[in-house]
Amino acid sequence: MxxxxxxxxxxxxxxxxxxxxxxxxxxxxxxxxxxxxxxxxxxxxEEFERPVPISSLTEGITASIEAGIAMTPKLKKVRNLQIVNVQVKDSSASMYLTWFNMPFLQKSLRSGYHYIFRGKVVRKNGVLVMEQPGIYQKESYYKLLRILQPVYPLTEGxxxxxxxxxxxxxxxxxxxAKDYIPKSITREYGLMDRTKAIREVHFPKDRDSMMNARQRLVFDEFFLYILALRKLKEKRTQQHSEYRMQECEECDQLIRQFPYQLTNAQLRVWQEVKHDLQGDFVMNRLIQGDVGSGKTVLAILALLMAAKNGYQACMMVPTEVLAKQHYKSLTEMLVSFGIRTCLLVGSMTAKEKRETYETIKSHSVDLIIGTHALIQEKVEYDNLALVITDEQHRFGVKQREALMNKGGHPHVLVMSATPIPRTLAIILYGDLDISIVDELPAKRLPIKNCVVDTNYRPNAYRFIDKQVAEGRQAYVICPMVEESDEIEAENVMEYTDRLRETLATQVVVEYLHGKMKPKEKNDVMERFANGEIHVLVSTTVVEVGVNVPNATVMMVENAERFGLAQLHQLRGRVGRGEFQSYCIFVCGSSSRDAWERLEILNKSNDGFFIAGEDLKLRGPGDIFGIRQSGEMEFKLGDIFQDASILKAAADAVKKLSDREVDKIFEADPGLENKILHKGTGTL
Missing domain, CATH: 1.10.150 (DNA polymerase; domain 1)
Structure with a gap:
């Protein structure tokens, strides 16, 4: 610049x-x-349109009304929120407007004055309300008509x-603006100039130029990411293994001890993993398998093989609750083989951590299970031969690297339940070999799905009551609210209050949302995992990364606002035990397209099929919908809806010579680190 x-x-x-x-x-x-x-x-x-009469408003839309203040605004406090309510009126009808944490409006909105209000229309206690609307003078509002106004991700303050x-x-x-892409490529792929793209993505002239700008910036993200993977792969390829392992009888013994038979897919992938561990070169493998396909079993076998060869191995998972669950089940399963395991998570006291570091360093334990606490500087391993990461997108490529650097060159096994079509997975995991577990265990009962409208809610609540009475548990995922964390938290808390009133008195309902402290989240998840909470109301902001075989109902409100792949991930939270499980998708839209999309989930429980269908359904205009893939959070790009740009960027990187690649990185020595660590969100 x-x-x-x-x-x-x-x-x-x-x-x-x-x-x-x-x-x-x-x-x-x-x-x-x-x-x-x-x-x-x-x-x-936001594209501002002419104001409409209050009487024409419907739930779920964002609209503008020109109305007068009909009464003095009221301010009330609910928990830690200050809520301003005011009634407004035009010639067709009246309605209430609500603002959160903007107490000054109580004085500045004066009775009798006319304004233009623009906001989202929601239904609260049976009536339509506009939440958190913008307030405009007539003259300034009309200047904004038809201009695309940027709406940014925000935080409190x-x-x-x-x-x-x-x-x-x-x-x-x-x-x-600094441009890393060779001119020959921008010409060949018809890309907008980068400086112009940055201007146009923030303040576009019109929708077309915004789309072209976005296409250029998404191409850049994908191009640089794939370029960095190419460099990583060069470093790793043909890296001789310091940890060649021998076949061990204990693994076969464990397979025989399992209370179920491994599927053919599991056995095939186990052979691939075993072959890597016994080979001359370092393993870098991704195991991709739908939710419930039994990837964890393969991880356990690999951990046992490493330990029985005299090495240490560790497994990193995204949440503390999941780490504790894995630690407990691994300890029970492997104790008879003389395997020593330990747990390392962020919430442990300084003393507990010090003692754990000591046991790891002295090789008094073989297997270490934990969260990203495993890559803290103070952890010293002794002969760390295998690193397993679960739900890889929660950790970045860089964090995998950090773990690898803790050993000499340990074998790396990455597990992911996000069903990405194979063609995209090959690009996105360019530095890894890919194994796919494409078969579900025979004893798993397929989840029963239904797509319903909001009138079905009372039936759904009765059904949840019945399931809880039979000893089961349920998740309810609240609609996402993008305006602010406060409103999102408020929605979850309100919904929880409503459920507590509706469900049977003995049903314990708790909530989980992004504003809670990590300790509170962990506490709620542990109580849910232990069966003390019957119904958990949550936003998707919170990783529900926990195994609760007893949970049999997943109810998703406003399911039309999620990508199919994300809904499929949510559905995977149930159906993990021996009981029949159910998924209720509540559609708050009357649009035919929304219902057709959700019908795909209704018909299929196959994540790979759903991901493929999801790709087909994306139109070029469906760009700023809800983020579709939790996997691989790029800043702008979305691997599903931008699949064609991803493929083009991969082609472009292939065309570059090694010298051209080196030149790009030489021009900015910190670039590789920036791309893999920060430049593309959680990558």
């Missing part, structure tokens, strides 16, 4: 209007430099207006 007075690497404090306090709020979103802010892309756009102003200032002083 050059020409203006701002540099890409400048701290955001150089921007007018950003002081110490605001800087800290930006830091919460990971925005520290001018470059970070430029890459804080809109999550959507940050408004859309603050982000917009800061980005505008950067762009006014930006003459060109």
């Amino acid at each position: 050059g020409g203006g007075s701002l540099e890409a690497s400048d701290k955001i404090k150089v921007i007018k209007g950003i002081g110490d306090k605001t800087e800290k709020v930006f830091h919460k979103l990971g925005i520290e430099t001018v470059q970070d802010l430029l890459e804080h892309y809109p999550r959507g756009y 940050l408004t859309n207006n603050m982000v917009t102003k800061a980005v505008k200032q950067i762009l006014s002083e930006l003459s060109f």
Whole structure:
């Protein structure tokens, strides 16, 4: 970047209007430099239309009304929220408007005055309400008609207006943005100039130019990621193994001890893993398998083989609750083979951690199960020969690297339940060999699905009551609210209150949302896993990464707002035990397309089929919908809906010579680290 007075690497404090306090709020979103802010892309756009009569409003839409304040606004406190309510009126009808944590509106909205309000229409206690609407004077509103206004991801203390102003200032002083892609490629693939793309993605001239800008920036993300994988693969390829293992009888013994027979797919993949562990070169393998296909069994066999060969091995999982569950079941399963296991998670006391570090360093334990606490600097392993990561997208490529560097060059096994079509998986996991477990254990009962409208809720609640009375448990996933964490938390808490009133008195209902402290989340998940909570109301913000075989019902509100792949992941939280499980998708939309999409889930429990169908259904306009894939959080790109751009970027990288690749990285020595560690979200 050059020409203006701002540099890409400048701290955001150089921007007018950003002081110490605001800087800290930006830091919460990971925005520290001018470059970070430029890459804080809109999550959507508002296109302002002419105001409509209140009487024409329907649930679920975002609309504008021109109305007068009919009464003095009321302020009430609910838990830690301050809520302002006011009644407004036009010639057709009246309605209530609600704002969260904006108490000053009580004084600034005056009875009799007319404004234009724009917001989302929701149904609360049977009546339509507009939540968190923007407030405009008539004159300024009409200036905004038909212009695409960026809507940014926010956090508490940050408004859309603050982000917009800061980005505008950067762009006014930006003459060109750093471009890593060779000119020959931008020409061949007809890509927009990068500097223009950055301007247009923030403040587009029109929808077409926004789409072209987005296409260019998504191409860049994918291109750089695949490029970095190519470098990684070069480093790893043909890396001689320091840990060649011998076949061990104990693995066959364990297979015979399992209370079920392994599927042919499991046996095939076990042979592949075993072959890698016994070979001359370091294993870098991904096991991809649908939810419930039995990947964990393969991990246990690999861990046992490493331990019986005299080495240490570790398994890293995304949540503490899951780590504790794995630790407990592994300890019970492997104790008869003389295997010593230990647990290492962030919530342990300093003393517990110190003692655990000591046992690991002295090789008093063979297997270490934990969360990302496993890659802290203080952990020293003794002959770490195998590293397994579960749900790989929760850890980045960089975190895998950090674990690998703890040993010499340990074998790496990555497990993922996200059913990505094979063609995309080969690109995205370019540094790994891929094994697919494409068969479900015979004893698993297929989940029974139903797609229903909101009128079905009373029946669903009765059904949940009945399941709990039979000793089962249920999840209810609340609709996602994107405006702010506060509203999302409030929605979950309100829904929980409503369920407590509706369900039988002995049913214990608790909630889980993104605003809770990690300790509180862990506590709720543990109580749910132990059966003390019967119904868990949650947002998808929270990783429900826990194995609860007793949970038999998954109810998803506003299912139409999720990608099919994500809904399939949620559904995988049930059907893990011997009982029949059910998934209820509640569709809050009357659109035929929404129902047709959900019908795919109704008809199939096969994640790979669903992921493929999901890809076919995406139209080019479906860009700023809900993030479709929890896997691989790029900043803008989505591996499902942008599959064609992903393939084009992979082709482009293939065409580059090694010298051209080296030149790109030589021009910016920190680039590889930036791409794999930060530049693409959680990668």
